[in-house]
């Protein structure tokens with residue numbers, strides 16, 4: 274074990290020679306990518322609803338068990354298109370602040386006014402009990418986020434939305450391959466949106482998708498995603514270029530084919546994290562409920578700084594220097610980011626659980642290129658840092 278002065282933050286050698294990031298690339302092998310790309314070049318069909326994009330729509334819909342999957346250029350565009358496909362150009366949408374800012378930014382772009390809701394401390398997702406008091410005559414929709422792949426109260430939010438005649442959409446950017454009571458998370462709400470960003474468990478470098486069982490919603494989303502005349506037409510008030518290219522669709526298809534093996538490997542690494550970090554003082558790892566399954570892409574830990582001896586930020590600083598690039602998701606919360614933070618409606622907003630999570634949550638690296646030995650080494654470092662917490666905290670406070 275390193276002596277307190279030997280940690281990289283104080284001039285020692287980092288534990289890892291190369292940075293290990295959260296959201297490691299789950300890229301297929303090069304020969305598979307080469308074959309796919311050769312086909313694209315031979316066909317000379319690069320975009321505009323080519324054969325791979327159409328194949329991906331079908332494959333992803335089948336994977337989710339929904340009628341329609343509408344692939345787009347990224348997860349943010351998926352949310353923008355989804356909001357417009359639901360028919361809204363204005364009105365309030367109840368949404369968590371504790372999410373990647375794109376969730377709120379996209380809905381705001383589409384003309385909706387975010388009404389920030391606090392989240393459950395146990396699941397980090399919003400609940401029907403928290404959303405209910407925020408409903409006003411101007412509310413048109415609830416946008417839940419299946420954060421870390423955890424189901425965002427699908428049944429109780431559906432009941433609430435039905436009671437008040439609201440649309441219900443889910444940002445499922447983190448949730449490819451995750452299920453709730455055996456059902457893929459894409460099956461809940463009026464629609465769900467996905468991201469295939471490079472950091473996601475299924476990735477197309479960039480990419481996204483809208484999933485729905487509703488034929489009309491799907492027709493509108495297809496119309497909005499493209500100005501291309503070859504697409505299906507439905508009555509919509511705005512269109513955009515949100516098409517998924519053939520290169521993206523090729524990567525997405527390869528990545529989808531490897532989803533199960535990537536989840537299995539993620540789960541094995543997550544179990545090591547759980548076994549090694551779960552019993553350390555002040556460390557609480559989020560794990561799926563017995564009736565849910567996860568893709569395990571996110572290893573999410575809530576730190577109780579009193580019990581751990583180090584705050585989340587102090588631990589992250591020490592780990593970063595060791596090239597263990599944990600993420601302080603999501604700090605600050607979206608309501609405390611521009612443009613929302615500067616708006617009078619949000620300036621005095623208090624979301625106690627969100628603010629606590631923004632202070633205490635840290636996400637550890639996982640994903641295909643990582644080995645189980647990497648995880649063991651990361652856990653050794655965390656354990657050693659916590660054992661020396663008292664000395665390290667004093668050192669950090671001295672050095673500012």
Ligand SMILES: Cc1ncc(COP(=O)(O)O)c(C=O)c1O
Pocket residue numbers: 347348349350372373375376418444446447467468469470479480481
């Ligand atoms: C919860 C959530 N929603 C939306 C997005 C936006 O997805 P994209 O990066 O594909 O635009 C992300 C991106 O990471 C996300 O984490």
